[in-house]
Amino acid sequence: MNGKVKHFLLLTGSTLIMSVGTYFFKFTNNFTFGGITGLAVLVAKTGFMSASDFTFVMNMILLVIGFLVLGKKFAAKTAYCSILLSVTLSVLERVYPMSHPLTDQPMLELCFAIALPSLGSAILFNIGSSSGGTDIIAMILKKYSSFDIGRALLVTDILITVAGCFMFDIKTGLYSFLGLAIRSFMIDNFIESFNLSKYFNVVCDTPEPICDFIVHTLGRSATVCLAQGAFSGKDKYIIFTALNRPQAIKLRNFIKENQPEAFILISNTSEIIGKGFHSI
Structure with a gap:
């Protein structure tokens, strides 16, 4: 519209x-x-x-x-x-x-x-x-x-x-x-x-499929950081992204289906300023 x-x-x-x-x-x-x-x-x-x-x-x-x-x-x-x-x-x-x-x-x-x-x-x-x-x-x-x-x-x-x-x-x-x-x-x-949106912190071993889904299916972007597990000492990746509620449901279901071992932290937020959300 x-x-x-x-x-x-x-x-x-x-x-x-x-x-x-x-x-x-x-x-x-x-x-x-x-x-x-x-x-x-x-x-x-x-x-x-x-x-x-x-x-x-x-x-x-x-x-x-x-x-x-x-x-x-x-x-x-x-x-x-x-x-x-x-x-x-x-x-x-x-x-x-x-x-x-x-x-x-x-x-x-x-x-x-x-x-x-x-x-x-x-x-x-x-x-x-x-x-x-x-x-x-x-x-x-x-x-x-x-x-x-x-x-x-x-x-x-x-x-x-x-x-x-x-x-x-x-x-x-x-x-x-x-x-x-x-x-x-x-x-x-x-x-x-x-204005409620969902903020994702996803800890996983292979970020590429998740990022590909975020970018090409949901039309959003994400930030990927290299991290290290405190207990295992293994290299991990953290994906940060912000989505609206329908997109958040799709991403959550995608990760649960394709990478069930991933750790997902989802937070509610009503103040996101930037491209695709609210302008300053």
């Missing part, structure tokens, strides 16, 4: 996932964690405007400010997702209006209110984009100050969540605090899972 098409599909799919989680599970349950959409729940309670419309208005205002302050490069990365999220929420509100939650299980709905937006955010962060909102404020602060942005956004989220305890009820507020606590960890775990 063309790289630009894949990037566009990831932007669109992740934003739609965020929209579904926010509209069907977050807004209807009055969960107030999470930036602009959390603030939108509070505004909707006042009757001034709906949560979806407030999200749309605020995202458009922040987009314009971000474009003026941060320039065209910012717009290219963020505008599409921010507009799509805002428009989708407004369309859902008009096509499928909801006066009450989908179920009578708030904990179940909280799980989806956390998981779906976190998954969408993680995909966007992983490809160097975002859905706008408070991320725009963070980018502006980062450009013009040495302010601790992460801490500032966390404090803002906490204040919005505390306000939810007073505007709704303590039960809803506690659910919102739980969502706030879990959300950031879930985003990090999603990103780590997306």
Whole structure:
């Protein structure tokens, strides 16, 4: 698949996932964690405007400010997702209006209110984009100050969540605090899972067949070092290579079948920088 098409599909799919989680599970349950959409729940309670419309208005205002302050490069990365999220929420509100939650299980709905937006955010962060909102404020602060942005956004989220305890009820507020606590960890775990690769250390007597399989079948490369067994004193070879998960399964099976006496050490890693993986 063309790289630009894949990037566009990831932007669109992740934003739609965020929209579904926010509209069907977050807004209807009055969960107030999470930036602009959390603030939108509070505004909707006042009757001034709906949560979806407030999200749309605020995202458009922040987009314009971000474009003026941060320039065209910012717009290219963020505008599409921010507009799509805002428009989708407004369309859902008009096509499928909801006066009450989908179920009578708030904990179940909280799980989806956390998981779906976190998954969408993680995909966007992983490809160097975002859905706008408070991320725009963070980018502006980062450009013009040495302010601790992460801490500032966390404090803002906490204040919005505390306000939810007073505007709704303590039960809803506690659910919102739980969502706030879990959300950031879930985003990090999603990103780590997306980038998970396998690092191989293979100790063997004849490295050529294994290296040939890595290079010509898997399309990867490897590094071979001469070593010596501490117990036997015999010459050994160590093959170092990094693979994605499907390739790792193929290599493991190949070695087990063709050189069962080889010693294999396989490690999980989510940070591999270089050709074929992440660029610096």
